[in-house]
Amino acid sequence: NAGVTQTPKFRILKIGQSMTLQCTQDMNHNYMYWYRQDPGMGLKLIYYSVGAGITDKGEVPNGYNVSRSTTEDFPLRLELAAPSQTSVYFCASSYKAQVDNEQFFGPGTRLTVL
Amino acid sequence: AQTVTQSQPEMSVQEAETVTLSCTYDTSESDYYLFWYKQPPSRQMILVIRQEAYKQQNATENRFSVNFQKAAKSFSLKISDSQLGDAAMYFCAYRGGNNAGNMLTFGGGTRLMVKP
Numbered sequence: 001n002a003g004v005t006q007t008p009k010f011r012i013l014k015i016g017q018s019m020t021l022q023c024t025q026d027m028n029h030n031y032m033y034w035y036r037q038d039p040g041m042g043l044k045l046i047y048y049s050v051g052a053g054i055t056d057k058g059e060v061p062n063g064y065n066v067s068r069s070t071t072e073d074f075p076l077r078l079e080l081a082a083p084s085q086t087s088v089y090f091c092a093s094s095y096k097a098q099v100d101n102e103q104f105f106g107p108g109t110r111l112t113v114l
Numbered sequence: 115a116q117t118v119t120q121s122q123p124e125m126s127v128q129e130a131e132t133v134t135l136s137c138t139y140d141t142s143e144s145d146y147y148l149f150w151y152k153q154p155p156s157r158q159m160i161l162v163i164r165q166e167a168y169k170q171q172n173a174t175e176n177r178f179s180v181n182f183q184k185a186a187k188s189f190s191l192k193i194s195d196s197q198l199g200d201a202a203m204y205f206c207a208y209r210g211g212n213n214a215g216n217m218l219t220f221g222g223g224t225r226l227m228v229k230p
Contacts, residue, residue: 042220
């Protein structure tokens with residue numbers, strides 16, 4: 001049971017490039033989330049999904065897109081990367097039926113846009 | 115919208131002593147959950163402790179305990195017998211009871227340093 005895995009661990013992009021951050025969970029969780037963490041700050045929600053085929057915006061969705069074709073995978077797409085998207089990105093998942101819906105986090109992807 | 119505030123950017127504690135990290139939140143909901151997460155230098159987010167708002171009893175997990183004051187909207191974390199491995203960023207987080215996506219709102223974090 002690997003939990004939540006993210007790839008890549010690190011990435012440097014040039015302004016205007018695009019990329020996809022991968023996230024997979026093997027816990028059969030309904031809910032999945034993408035957060036970003038800017039230096040010295042807390043996590044902010046980008047997008048979330050309550051099940052395959054269902055996604056919705058969080059607090060800071062501009063410049064990102066997501067899809068959820070399977071229960072396990074929740075990729076985050078960056079189009080036209082900008083320096084403001086330099087951050088650490090965390091994927092998380094939780095199980096709807098669990099009372100307090102504890103979120104389990106992946107190890108993060110450090111992205112730098114130059 | 116809910117907000118979570120951690121007013122202490124940094125705290126320091128001597129090994130084996132006790133330290134308290136502060137967290138306040140703003141909400142109009144009566145049913146919600148509160149969490150403390152630890153983020154060591156590895157960046158991995160680790161759940162430390164959770165509290166359901168409808169429970170009056172403060173949650174405890176080994177050396178970690180909370181002081182939950184619902185009327186004051188305060189949720190502080192007490193770490194007893196501090197260990198070097200407790201050094202990390204600590205984040206307070208809120209989840210509303212009627213939150214369809216069970217999303218978390220995080221505070222800005224407190225960096226805890228433990229002196230040997």
